Amino acid sequence: MSPEQRLASLLAMHGENELVEFKEAKNQYAFDKLGKYFSALSNEANLCGQSRAWLVLGVKDDRTVVGTQFRTKTADLMSLKKEIADKVTHRLTFIAIHEVAHPQGRVLLFEIPAAPQGLPIAWDGHYFGRDGESLGALNIEEIERIRLQNRADDWSAVTLPEASLEDLDPEAIEQARKSFARKNPRLIAELEAWDTPTFLNKAKLTINGKITRTAILLLGLPEAAHWLNPSSATISWILKDRDGLERDYQHFSCPLLLSVDEVFHKIRNLKYRYLVEGTLFPEEVEQYDPYIIREALNNAIAHQDYTLGGKISLVEFEDDRLCFSNEGGFIPGSIESVIHADAPETRYRNRFLADAMVNLNMIDTIGSGIRKMFQIQRNRFFPLPEYRLNERRVQVTIIGRVLDQAYARKLAACPELSLDDIMLLDRVQKQQPITDQQARHLKKRGLIEGRKPNYYISAELAEQSGDKAEYIRYRAFDDQHYKQMIIECLEKFKTARRSDIDRLLLDKLPDVLDANQKHHKVKNLMQSLKNQGLIENDGRIWRLSNP
Incomplete structure (x- = not known):
């Protein structure tokens, strides 16, 4: 509405x-x-x-x-x-x-x-x-x-009376101790004296020595995953080519504390080179910042609605995209509210699981993880993370390359832009809709031009970044300019078919228009000239009215 x-x-x-x-x-x-x-x-x-x-x-x-x-x-x-x-x-x-x-x-x-x-x-x-x-x-x-x-029931805090320490992976427990020590350096001396049951209680993985769903999820042996039925403890990694066809896949189960690293190493994180504004030397970076991969994956684990029985998925596309998704609605409501608050979440779907993941250094408590993901992509001049939210699923897409070289140059030329403005410009570069109010705000700051819905980066910003040619590609000339081109064509060649006019104009119309919009633009220009009595047609042949 x-x-x-x-x-x-x-x-x-x-x-x-x-x-x-x-x-x-x-x-x-x-x-x-x-x-x-x-x-x-x-x-x-x-x-x-x-x-x-x-x-x-x-x-x-x-x-x-x-x-x-x-x-x-x-x-x-x-x-x-x-x-x-x-x-x-x-x-x-x-x-x-x-x-x-x-x-x-x-x-x-x-x-x-x-x-x-x-x-x-x-x-x-x-x-x-x-x-x-x-x-x-x-x-x-x-x-x-x-x-x-x-005080509603927390799925992750439920204890499993028939499960025991034998259901936990010794390697995962050892890794949990190391992660706990990194997160809590002041407790290292005490940690060395704790036996396994004491450590699991202190790390909030068990409750009074009883194995919880959280303990099985993060530290359980693969064969212990049955304790979570009908919920799934699975992360699926899928590799797809540029046509969306599946090329490879692998499923990872308990213990998720170790599986996260295995999933991380499946990703083909290639080197990406691009020229930084103001230098002849190329910048070389990994396509995906490791922090972003781990943050997105660990968030999916922490916030998954396990009662729905679905899997966490990570789809890697060969056109340089990673797509993370998990079951369950996005509790904060919107990404904008998280970015603006920049504070700890006030409510978790799996509070017990989230607390354990904090203690194991998998997620943090200061609530700035998502904002940091946005800042990392902004500093690399890459497109911002894209969230698609509905009542049953959260999907996060990370692009591992510069999507629009002009957009990247503009960010480099204007480091003072706020994250709010960058998020709006990111939508413009992805040709996603913005509201009328947002458009007025960006136009008032001289950041965009054009008419709804075909906005493009403004001349002022293009001037700052030296990207005048890119600006011309997106800016529309006055209609009279295109009409004069049609008149000059008919003056020189006497007659022309519509296909001839298309070849004359289509590649000169602004790139912000799609093919269908360009076609209608040419049609409207010719109709306007006809209504003015300047040109006429005989079937498919066009000529000047007064040659």
Whole structure:
């Protein structure tokens, strides 16, 4: 649903409720008030079992649109995400801020996420809620209702009474000790004195000496995987050629602590060479940064929904892509929320497993892993990680080469670009859609040009990077330029077929247009000349009207 459609649906409501708040805010709106409503609407969305709530500025209580002048500068408006996160618990912030040009005035739609399961949201240390249309403190009973949500069963913490230490791989246990020592250097002296049962308890792999599903998953012998049935402890590596045909594959099972390294070494991480801006010497890097491979793979293990019975997969394509996927929805909701929060996750699907993986140095607790993946790709001038999310699966694609040389040069020429802007430019280079608000923001900064949906990198940025030729390839000339070419062709050759005109113009139209769009562009140019009385046709033959 577009922002305009969303506004229409909200205006069609009978009135405000716990999940929707209208504010006139004709000129300004208090930042503290905005934060209190963020807390209240987020908590109420959780309690109502909804994924989001809405705060609407520029609309009166009776749903009359009056428009708002609150933060009219795009940069000031977008900075609200960080400003809100700085004072909200767990650094939660808006899913999105939508700006709608309504006929009666500018309207802002603040899309507020529901409080995470088990975690009520506070503004500046205080919990807020709603009683009908009124803003007030969230009562103790409602706070506890949210907190109790986090006590749901954890699949990874379930103990297996019939399993024993004999089901664990000695090599995996030894590797676990080494990893634990690297993660906890202050405990090395104590670690040497711990026997195996003590170590497993301390590392949170077992519970009071009882083998858990986590212990089998990370340290279990391959033949012990049956203890996890019907869940699967499998990572599948698949190699596909450029046509998507399978060339090779291998399945890896318990112990996943060791299997991660085996999967890592299956990947053909070739050397990639490219010229760095401002030097004649090529830069040589591995196609895939090792940190990114391990982070993506370990995240898939930690966040897999094992109750669904599916496998973790890593598909390696010969056109320089890695595609990681795991079962289960993406709990934070969106990649943007993770990037902006840059903080530890507040809720895990497999809390016990995640804690064990932290202790074994497989994942970290500071919550910056995904952001670091984005920064690594940005610093290499490679395309950013691409996440595809739905309710049952998370898919992450990593590209191991420069996708668009012009985009890479522009990043090198403008190191001050924010990660938010780079993420949007990355979508432009991949020819993925961006919203009207995002397009206005990039155009205001002089980063893109063109018309929806055919945006391209701007002349200003091309000028900075010296990439003027690339800019010309994507920029459209004035229509009169192309019309004059048609006229000159007919003046010289007297007649021409449509195929002749196509050969004349198609390769001169901007590359941002696809083949079908170019075809229609030529058709429209010729129709315009005909309507002007400048050219005419006799069947398939075109000529000047007044030769």
